Amino acid sequence: MRFRSTRLLVIALTNIVFLASPATAQEKSIVVSSTTSTEQSGLFEFMLPIFKMKTGINVKVVAVGTGQALDIGRRGDADVVFVHDKPAEEKFVEEGFSTKRNEVMYNDFVLIGPQSDPARIGGGKDIQAALQKIATAQAPFISRGDKSGTHAAELRYWKSAGITVLPTQTWYKETGSGMGPALNTASAMNGYILADRATWLSFKNRGDLVILVQGDPKLFNQYGVMLVNPAKFPHVKKTEGQTFIDWLISKNGQDVIASYQIGGEQLFFPNAKK
Numbered sequence: 629m630r631f632r633s634t635r636l637l638v639i640a641l642t643n644i645v646f647l648a649s650p651a652t653a654q655e656k657s658i659v660v661s662s663t664t665s666t667e668q669s670g671l672f673e674f675m676l677p678i679f680k681m682k683t684g685i686n687v688k689v690v691a692v693g694t695g696q697a698l699d700i701g702r703r704g705d706a707d708v709v710f711v712h713d714k715p716a717e718e719k720f721v722e723e724g725f726s727t728k729r730n731e732v733m734y735n736d737f738v739l740i741g742p743q744s745d746p747a748r749i750g751g752g753k754d755i756q757a758a759l760q761k762i763a764t765a766q767a768p769f770i771s772r773g774d775k776s777g778t779h780a781a782e783l784r785y786w787k788s789a790g791i792t793v794l795p796t797q798t799w800y801k802e803t804g805s806g807m808g809p810a811l812n813t814a815s816a817m818n819g820y821i822l823a824d825r826a827t828w829l830s831f832k833n834r835g836d837l838v839i840l841v842q843g844d845p846k847l848f849n850q851y852g853v854m855l856v857n858p859a860k861f862p863h864v865k866k867t868e869g870q871t872f873i874d875w876l877i878s879k880n881g882q883d884v885i886a887s888y889q890i891g892g893e894q895l896f897f898p899n900a901k902k
Contacts, residue, residue, distance in 0.1 A: 657686040658868045661698075661706035663777055664806035666851070667691035669826035669895055674888050679875055685868050693776030693806065701725055701854070704861030707869040710876075712824075712851045713777035726854035732876050733885050733896040734850045737781060738828060739841035740811075741767075741820040749820075750840040756789040758841045763791045766799040768819035772810045773802025777849075782822045785846065811837075824849055826895040851896070853877075876900070 666672055667689060676687045690700060694711040701709040702725050709726070711717060717729050739758055741749065747765040749758040762769055772779040773795070786793050793800045801819065803810045807827040814821040815835035823831075828839070853873050858864040875881040877900035885898045 655686055656684055656868055657688055658707040658865050658872060659688050659690060659705070660708045660710055660872070661690045661692065661696075661700035662710040663694045663697060663712055663851075664691045664808070665712070665778070665824045665827045666710060668806065668808045669824075669830045670890070671826070671885070671888055671896060675881075675884055678884055679872065679881070682880070683871055683875065685871060687872065691806075693772070693774040693779065695775030695777075695780070698725075701856045704856060704864065707856055707865045708853060708872055709856060710851070710853045711777055712849055713780050714850055714852065716777075716780065717852045717854065720854065724857060724860065726857050729852045729854050730873055730877055730900065732851050732853050732900055733882075733898045734848060735825050735896050736842065736849050737778065737822055737847040738825050738839045739820065740814065740823055740828065740837050741840045742818040742836045743838050744818070744836070745840060747820065752841050753843040755785050755841060755844045755846055759785055759789040759791060762820055763789075763793075766797075768817050769793075769800050770810055770814040770817065770819045770821040771800065771802045772807065773804045774806070776806070778807060778822060778824055781849070785822070788846075829890045829893060829895055850899075 672689055680686055690706065694713045694716060697709055697711050698716055698720050700706045701720065720726055721729050739749070739755060747762045747767040749761050752758055771782060795802045803813050807823055808831065810821060811823060811831050812833055815833050815837055818836055853876055855866065855869045855873055856864045858866040882898035882900055885896050886894065888895055
């Protein structure tokens with residue numbers, strides 16, 4: 629009888645250990661579709677382990693252009709969308725794919741080009757004037773051409789400068805790629821390119837490229853985060869996704885974002901509305 633009781637106790641304890649084992653427990657995780665700049669700048673690599681340590685939630689990032697990231701959300705293939713094209717984000721909410729857009733952080737765009745600067749734009753602050761000079765000189769300009777937030781901003785700047793750009797123009801090159809590969813192309817061709825400052829600071833293959841135009845208020849670059857609407861897609865992990873958003877806009881999350889630097893320079897500036 630004692631042997632049978634002992635055996636039952638061992639089985640019960642084994643089952644408890646088995647059920648509690650991290651290897652068998654289902655991991656809490658979410659999918660975040662996001663712009664390439666948050667990944668290629670190193671922000672996610674820096675930030676997400678801190679978030680996981682605090683919440684136990686693993687974040688799986690799909691890093692693509694903002695347009696593609698929003699489309700992933702529209703298909704219900706992500707729980708959270710974290711991007712940087714405010715007009716497109718507001719449209720995403722208006723269409724019912726999310727119920728709220730939360731501002732998280734900002735940085736700025738910079739216009740980069742070769743030190744030789746054939747269009748003579750260096751030292752200026754006016755993005756429209758700089759683009760007009762590049763178009764007049766027909767100097768090589770590299771565009772992401774991928775419907776990303778950076779690409780959308782670039783097209784707005786060309787439009788406000790009164791210039792129509794077409795892929796058929798020999799000096800205007802669309803890569804259809806993320807920020808890093810587009811910067812590689814600009815470096816290889818000694819061309820001009822619009823980039824977010826964060827990706828530029830983390831970019832190693834600069835060649836002859838330098839920042840030539842910066843500081844124009846129009847170059848402000850805001851990032852927003854949205855929970856994909858669980859009313860449209862019941863499989864969306866509402867609790868875990870909202871936990872991620874709440875952490876990003878909390879004091880702790882904002883402090884983590886502010887603390888991320890490369891070479892002593894801060895890449896993103898938190899500005900979540902309290």
